[in-house]
Amino acid sequence: MASILTFCMGTRSSIPRSGLELLAVARSLSQQLGSVPVQALFLGLGVREHAPALIHHGADQVLLADHPCLERPEDEVVLGITEEVVRQLAPRVVLLPHDELFGGHVGPRLAYRLKAGIVTDCTGFAVQNGDIRWLRPVYGGKAMAYMCARGLLQVATIRSRAFEPLPADALRTGEIQEIPIPEAFSTSVTVVERVEAAEERGLSLDRAEIIVSGGRGMGSAEGFSILHELARVLGAAVGGSRPAADMGWVPHSHLVGQTGKIVAPKLYIAVGISGATQHMAGAGSSKTIVAINKDPDAPIFKLAHIGVVGEWEKVVPPLIRSFQEMRS
Amino acid sequence: MHIVVCLKQIIDPEVPFHLFRIDPVAKTQIRGSHPLVISSYDEVAVEVAIQAKERWGGQVTIVSIGTKETIQSLHQALAMGADAAILLCDPLFEQTDSFGKARILAAALRKIGDFDLILCGRQAGDVEMGLVGPFLAEELGIPCATLVANLVSSNGKVRLKRPTESGYEILEAPLPCLATITNDESNVPRYASVKGIRAAMRTPIPTWTATDLSLDAAALGQEGRIEIDEMWIPQREIRCELIAGESAEERARNLALRLRELGLV
Numbered sequence: 001m002a003s004i005l006t007f008c009m010g011t012r013s014s015i016p017r018s019g020l021e022l023l024a025v026a027r028s029l030s031q032q033l034g035s036v037p038v039q040a041l042f043l044g045l046g047v048r049e050h051a052p053a054l055i056h057h058g059a060d061q062v063l064l065a066d067h068p069c070l071e072r073p074e075d076e077v078v079l080g081i082t083e084e085v086v087r088q089l090a091p092r093v094v095l096l097p098h099d100e101l102f103g104g105h106v107g108p109r110l111a112y113r114l115k116a117g118i119v120t121d122c123t124g125f126a127v128q129n130g131d132i133r134w135l136r137p138v139y140g141g142k143a144m145a146y147m148c149a150r151g152l153l154q155v156a157t158i159r160s161r162a163f164e165p166l167p168a169d170a171l172r173t174g175e176i177q178e179i180p181i182p183e184a185f186s187t188s189v190t191v192v193e194r195v196e197a198a199e200e201r202g203l204s205l206d207r208a209e210i211i212v213s214g215g216r217g218m219g220s221a222e223g224f225s226i227l228h229e230l231a232r233v234l235g236a237a238v239g240g241s242r243p244a245a246d247m248g249w250v251p252h253s254h255l256v257g258q259t260g261k262i263v264a265p266k267l268y269i270a271v272g273i274s275g276a277t278q279h280m281a282g283a284g285s286s287k288t289i290v291a292i293n294k295d296p297d298a299p300i301f302k303l304a305h306i307g308v309v310g311e312w313e314k315v316v317p318p319l320i321r322s323f324q325e326m327r328s
Numbered sequence: 329m330h331i332v333v334c335l336k337q338i339i340d341p342e343v344p345f346h347l348f349r350i351d352p353v354a355k356t357q358i359r360g361s362h363p364l365v366i367s368s369y370d371e372v373a374v375e376v377a378i379q380a381k382e383r384w385g386g387q388v389t390i391v392s393i394g395t396k397e398t399i400q401s402l403h404q405a406l407a408m409g410a411d412a413a414i415l416l417c418d419p420l421f422e423q424t425d426s427f428g429k430a431r432i433l434a435a436a437l438r439k440i441g442d443f444d445l446i447l448c449g450r451q452a453g454d455v456e457m458g459l460v461g462p463f464l465a466e467e468l469g470i471p472c473a474t475l476v477a478n479l480v481s482s483n484g485k486v487r488l489k490r491p492t493e494s495g496y497e498i499l500e501a502p503l504p505c506l507a508t509i510t511n512d513e514s515n516v517p518r519y520a521s522v523k524g525i526r527a528a529m530r531t532p533i534p535t536w537t538a539t540d541l542s543l544d545a546a547a548l549g550q551e552g553r554i555e556i557d558e559m560w561i562p563q564r565e566i567r568c569e570l571i572a573g574e575s576a577e578e579r580a581r582n583l584a585l586r587l588r589e590l591g592l593v
């Protein structure tokens with residue numbers, strides 16, 4: 001029976017959370033469509049030992065491609081393998097993470113080549129009369145839509161953190177099958193240089209329990225330095241809105257929002273951020289959102305749990321002092 | 329080098345959500361009195377194209393599928409420094425999905441003919457499917473680089489800078505090719521100069537219809553593979569607890585206490 005096929009790029013050290021989230025989507029979809037088998041394509045170098053974990057999290061079969069050419073593959077290498085596998089397996093649904101590689105490149109091109117329908121950046125779905133309706137935000141999250149992908153095959157890219165991975169079930173069994181990788185892929189676009197940023201980027205947003213984020217209201221890079229101080233006393237990571245990233249006050253990898261990182265810390269403190277839906281799309285799943293803004297009418301006061309009206313110049317320094325006093 | 333930028337005009341995406349309305353039957357946003365603007369990543373793409381022209385010469389052409397009102401956005405792109413603009417306008421173009429949009433743009437690009445590089449936004453600022461760019465590259469059978477921020481060199485081939493998690497990478501692509509553009513600190517769109525605006529208003533903007541592009545309903549319709557089934561505005565307001573206090577200092581202290589009470593710090 002035509003399957004649901006999920007994708008995952010792993011590393012030696014771990015399986016990305018998105019790979020497990022896709023399996024949760026696949027299992028629930030499988031149940032609603034009537035016991036459709038779930039296959040997981042697992043790519044990477046040195047990832048073999050993690051393959052059973054994909055079974056434990058919901059796959060019925062893992063197709064493993066563990067190969068040196070997959071350590072940091074070019075987009076077109078992943079596209080080539082993906083296209084090959086999808087043509088052979090002829091699944092009914094292909095689920096991909098909505099990240100730079102799959103959402104920005106592989107998904108759209110794959111759908112075009114296979115004449116498949118595609119819905120990107122999905123946050124949910126509903127099955128109605130055997131049809132899948134994909135839920136996704138539109139207009140920067142101000143509206144939601146159900147979209148349908150027409151075609152024998154459909155592709156959906158899934159927004160990170162929209163689904164919780166299923167708990168691992170070590171008793172689940174399934175088959176792990178190696179798939180051959182063509183010796184050489186010719187690519188037209190090639191990476192000729194990789195440059196690691198020299199500057200200290202601080203704690204990564206993905207792991208932080210607390211995130212302090214600044215916006216255009218911080219006014220300058222100097223303004224931003226006080227947020228780093230606040231982050232230090234809280235053991236927090238520092239993020240920013242798009243203007244803050246465009247201005248170079250935070251690196252782009254620390255941009256929070258629909259087109260940046262989707263984060264879900266237990267505490268998100270937004271300073272000098274107006275609360276645009278495109279920003280809140282990335283911060284909205286935080287357990288508690290605190291807003292510090294000088295404008296009592298700023299939209300963020302309708303989206304935050306706790307608010308302080310005031311200029312950050314007057315609010316943040318005493319806030320830092322209070323936390324320091326609590327510590328000592 | 330001849331760079332073509334695909335530009336979509338949209339209703340201002342910064343409209344705050346309490347003023348945002350949709351038509352649930354047409355399944356699209358209601359314009360109201362909101363301004364029409366260049367989709368933000370497309371404005372960034374125009375900036376990238378003009379920077380490239382300033383460094384290595386060449387010309388920049390803008391194409392947009394839109395309406396008469398889109399001419400205003402095309403003028404803006406010309407005023408920023410683009411050399412030419414073409415409006416693709418036909419009732420047939422309106423009710424099409426991303427596949428249809430790519431097909432229309434591909435027909436226009438073939439008619440333009442001598443392009444070297446096509447730039448698209450990473451995603452439009454309204455429906456945000458992020459599909460038209462890669463689809464267009466496939467439609468034309470040219471290489472596709474995604475999520476790049478700028479060009480770093482150009483001589484027969486292009487080198488493109490792509491931001492990554494930990495820094496950036498340089499991609500090399502043969503020409504002609506297509507790139508989807510994301511923003512970074514190097515490509516913040518410029519304002520148009522007064523001189524640029526004057527010159528732009530004098531630049532004629534040709535309109536190409538379905539007939540000009542030899543497209544008919546069959547060519548566009550059969551590609552309907554993405555359907556918008558339903559659209560609504562979710563209820564999202566949270567009751568925000570405002571921290572009290574006479575002075576900013578007192579409010580700050582009360583915030584710290586409240587966060588400790590909640591066990592958050």
Ligand SMILES: Cc1cc2nc3c(=O)[nH]c(=O)nc-3n(C[C@@H](O)[C@H](O)[C@H](O)COP(=O)(O)OP(=O)(O)OC[C@H]3O[C@@H](n4cnc5c(N)ncnc54)[C@H](O)[C@@H]3O)c2cc1C
Nearest residue numbers: 334335336393425426448449451452455456457458459460
């Ligand atoms: C009346 C109406 C009916 C519609 N019906 C459908 C439908 O049934 N199914 C559906 O999927 N969508 C429908 N749409 C929306 C649809 O036309 C989208 O705009 C289209 O799918 C493109 O997707 P996107 O805007 O998300 O562009 P993206 O794929 O996100 O755009 C990426 C990039 O492509 C380029 N680009 C996109 N659009 C244009 C353009 N118009 N001109 C020049 N360059 C452009 C830009 O560079 C842009 O940054 C409808 C719209 C209207 C107004």
Ligand SMILES: Cc1cc2nc3c(=O)[nH]c(=O)nc-3n(C[C@H](O)[C@H](O)[C@H](O)COP(=O)(O)OP(=O)(O)OC[C@H]3O[C@@H](n4cnc5c(N)ncnc54)[C@H](O)[C@@H]3O)c2cc1C
Nearest residue numbers: 215216217241242257258259272273274278279294311312
């Ligand atoms: C397709 C698309 C994708 C986007 N993706 C993202 C994204 O991923 N992430 C993102 O962040 N944005 C994104 N945006 C941009 C988004 O729409 C907003 O423009 C942006 O989030 C606004 O950033 P901001 O809140 O920092 O700035 P502004 O909206 O300018 O707000 C600044 C705030 O600071 C306050 N302020 C000023 N001075 C002070 C002071 N002294 N003390 C306290 N407060 C002060 C002001 O009252 C104001 O509320 C996207 C837009 C589009 C169209």
